[in-house]
Amino acid sequence: GQQLNQSPQSMFIQEGEDVSMNCTSSSIFNTWLWYKQDPGEGPVLLIALYKAGELTSNGRLTAQFGITRKDSFLNISASIPSDVGIYFCAGRGGGADGLTFGKGTHLIIQP
Amino acid sequence: NAGVTQTPKFQVLKTGQSMTLQCAQDMNHNSMYWYRQDPGMGLRLIYYSASEGTTDKGEVPNGYNVSRLNKREFSLRLESAAPSQTSVYFCASRSTGADYGYTFGSGTRLTVV
Numbered sequence: 001g002q003q004l005n006q007s008p009q010s011m012f013i014q015e016g017e018d019v020s021m022n023c024t025s026s027s028i029f030n031t032w033l034w035y036k037q038d039p040g041e042g043p044v045l046l047i048a049l050y051k052a053g054e055l056t057s058n059g060r061l062t063a064q065f066g067i068t069r070k071d072s073f074l075n076i077s078a079s080i081p082s083d084v085g086i087y088f089c090a091g092r093g094g095g096a097d098g099l100t101f102g103k104g105t106h107l108i109i110q111p
Numbered sequence: 112n113a114g115v116t117q118t119p120k121f122q123v124l125k126t127g128q129s130m131t132l133q134c135a136q137d138m139n140h141n142s143m144y145w146y147r148q149d150p151g152m153g154l155r156l157i158y159y160s161a162s163e164g165t166t167d168k169g170e171v172p173n174g175y176n177v178s179r180l181n182k183r184e185f186s187l188r189l190e191s192a193a194p195s196q197t198s199v200y201f202c203a204s205r206s207t208g209a210d211y212g213y214t215f216g217s218g219t220r221l222t223v224v
Contacts, residue, residue, distance in 0.1 A: 006153075040218075042115075048212050088154070090154075099213060100156075102153055103152060104151075
């Protein structure tokens with residue numbers, strides 16, 4: 001089956017720092033999605049990407065759909081305490097329903 | 112609030128017991144999904160239903176059955192629970208043709224002892 005490699009697994013940063021995480025795949029995806037999950041909650045959509053090369057922003061978040069359609073990255077600028085959580089990338093292939101998820105990046109902000 | 116509602120939020124089962132996890136959405140979405148989340152594993156698709164009356168297996172369907180009761184409701188059943196099914200289960204829905212992402216419920220935390 002399709003697999004997504006998400007890195008890093010965890011990040012320990014200071015408040016105010018910028019954050020970057022990425023996902024790569026051996027398969028092509030037609031849609032890339034980035035989700036954030038808070039403790040005890042389901043994932044919440046942050047950014048959706050539909051075209052190769054697309055760069056999309058949502059406030060302090062910026063994500064790009066790789067030109068090969070096999071990778072994506074998410075950047076968070078000027079991190080704040082509420083950014084703490086687990087970030088997941090997810091891809092959707094052309095003929096398949098459902099999403100393939102990365103294993104997540106756990107973001108921890110140190111005081 | 113509109114969204115995906117899952118019940119129960121927590122459940123403890125003994126090995127061999129059966130139970131049904133309930134999911135309902137009020138967004139008039141066509142497609143519904145069941146995922147399980149295990150530590151360090153991300154979310155894996157168990158079953159999905161592209162429309163009322165249809166269901167299909169996902170990545171990890173063994174030990175589960177599903178029913179798409181109507182457009183709103185999609186249930187997940189464990190006929191004979193096993194410790195390996197200890198997990199957090201998420202239901203999600205999506206409107207066909209709207210590829211802007213999936214809306215997830217808040218999860219059911221299941222422990223099988």
